[in-house]
Amino acid sequence: MKKQPIRTRRARRANVRGGAANGNGLVGLERDLNRWMDRRVPEVVRKLGRGIREGYDVHTEDGLDLAGRHAINEVLDDMLAVLFPGVYATEKVDTGHLDFFLNDKLRHISFRLSILIRNVFKYRCLRRSCRACTCEERAEEALRRLIVELPGIRAVLLEDIRAAYDGDPAAKSIDEIVLSYPYVEAVATHRIAHLLYSLDVPIIPRIMSERAHGRTGIDIHPGAKIGPRFFIDHGTGVVIGETTTIGRNVKLYQGVTLGALSFPLDKRGNPIKGIKRHPDIEDDVVIYANATILGGHTRIGRGAVIGGNTWITSSVPAGARIYTER
Numbered sequence: 001m002k003k004q005p006i007r008t009r010r011a012r013r014a015n016v017r018g019g020a021a022n023g024n025g026l027v028g029l030e031r032d033l034n035r036w037m038d039r040r041v042p043e044v045v046r047k048l049g050r051g052i053r054e055g056y057d058v059h060t061e062d063g064l065d066l067a068g069r070h071a072i073n074e075v076l077d078d079m080l081a082v083l084f085p086g087v088y089a090t091e092k093v094d095t096g097h098l099d100f101f102l103n104d105k106l107r108h109i110s111f112r113l114s115i116l117i118r119n120v121f122k123y124r125c126l127r128r129s130c131r132a133c134t135c136e137e138r139a140e141e142a143l144r145r146l147i148v149e150l151p152g153i154r155a156v157l158l159e160d161i162r163a164a165y166d167g168d169p170a171a172k173s174i175d176e177i178v179l180s181y182p183y184v185e186a187v188a189t190h191r192i193a194h195l196l197y198s199l200d201v202p203i204i205p206r207i208m209s210e211r212a213h214g215r216t217g218i219d220i221h222p223g224a225k226i227g228p229r230f231f232i233d234h235g236t237g238v239v240i241g242e243t244t245t246i247g248r249n250v251k252l253y254q255g256v257t258l259g260a261l262s263f264p265l266d267k268r269g270n271p272i273k274g275i276k277r278h279p280d281i282e283d284d285v286v287i288y289a290n291a292t293i294l295g296g297h298t299r300i301g302r303g304a305v306i307g308g309n310t311w312i313t314s315s316v317p318a319g320a321r322i323y324t325e326r
Contacts (some may be wrong), residue, residue: 008295072116072207078109079192080185083154087178106147114143117196120203142199146192153191156228160187163229167251182216183232193222224258226250229284234289243296248283251310255290261313282318 004138080088082105085098093101121135161184164177171177178184189212193205205222213219218235220226223242230246232238234254240246244258260277276296285300287293288308300306301318309324316322 022115046284068116068119069207071112072204073211075109075113075116076189076192076208076211077107079150080188081105082109082150083157083188084178087184106150110143110147113146114139116204116324117142117201120201138200142196142201145199146195149195153188153195156191157184157188159228160184160230163231163251164233167231168233181235183218183235186212186216186218186228186232186235187230190220190222190224190226194224194226197222199222224278243276244278244281246281247285247302250281250283251286253287253289256287257292257294259292259294261295 002102015169054198077088081090082102085093085101089101091226118135118139121139123137124130160173161177163173164181164183165174168177185258189208193208196208197205198311209220209222216235218232218238220238221242221244224240224244224246226240226244226246227248229249231251232253233251238252239257239259241259258279258281263277264272264275266272278296279293279298279300281293281300282302282304284303285306286304287300287306290308291306291310291312293306293312298313299313299315300312300318301320302319303318304316306312306316306324307321307323310322312322
């Protein structure tokens with residue numbers, strides 16, 4: 001058997017000295033790093049602080065910080081749970097305790113959302129230097145309007161879900177759609193966010209819609225006006241712009257874009273805001289996968305069918321069938 005080399009006392013001492021040297025080296029690096037931070041970090045802090053104080057920060061006392069965004073998402077989850085307790089509630093809700101559950105949730109939503117809405121109104125007033133601010137009154141009005149409109153929002157969503165069941169041969173039941181189709185969350189979120197948007201509540205509607213976008217892959221601007229019995233099949237990659245209007249009983253497939261053409265610019269070369277930029281889709285229209293429809297003057301007439309992979313920048317008459325040439 002091969003003999004193992006015998007470590008001499010001198011070699012062991014050398015190893016100990018090497019380990020000590022490595023330890024001293026780490027201590028030295030930490031000391032150098034601390035000295036560097038003492039010299040440089042105060043300047044970095046000064047520059048960041050100046051930029052935050054002078055720039056478009058969201059850290060003012062009455063502004064909306066990151067915790068506010070998380071709070072909005074939590075309130076949105078509570079509203080979804082009120083609309084569909086069996087899907088979005090974090091606990092099992094039986095019919096015997098349903099009224100208690102709804103009452104508790106609505107009170108919780110009201111207290112939290114009233115503060116968030118007040119904060120975003122006051123934040124906008126700070127940015128605009130408003131002198132006759134009625135933030136408290138406007139926030140309370142918006143909150144009350146949202147709460148009383150929730151039953152109506154649910155009723156429209158039930159029409160949307162029925163349209164999905166009627167229009168998708170793969171759907172085996174209403175429950176399957178509510179529990180598994182991503183478009184349900186996207187459209188439910190949109191109908192909440194759109195109401196707040198129509199009440200001129202800033203920031204919050206966009207945070208809600210972008211949360212749904214991130215979770216479902218469906219991007220609906222809260223400004224878009226969408227009628228009942230709306231169905232997005234599959235959903236991934238759908239984009240619906242701010243000034244889009246969609247009528248009753250409209251069906252979209254994945255990848256559809258209802259977008260804008262190039263934006264008109266002001267004298268400074270900046271896009272002009274507040275103008276009609278996106279198309280109008282009338283009742284009973286079907287738009288197949290990856291179709292792109294652009295422009296604020298573009299109107300798709302009632303009952304039209306738009307084929308997949310089409311590019312449309314002008315109006316289509318009622319009942320038309322538009323397909324790409326083979």
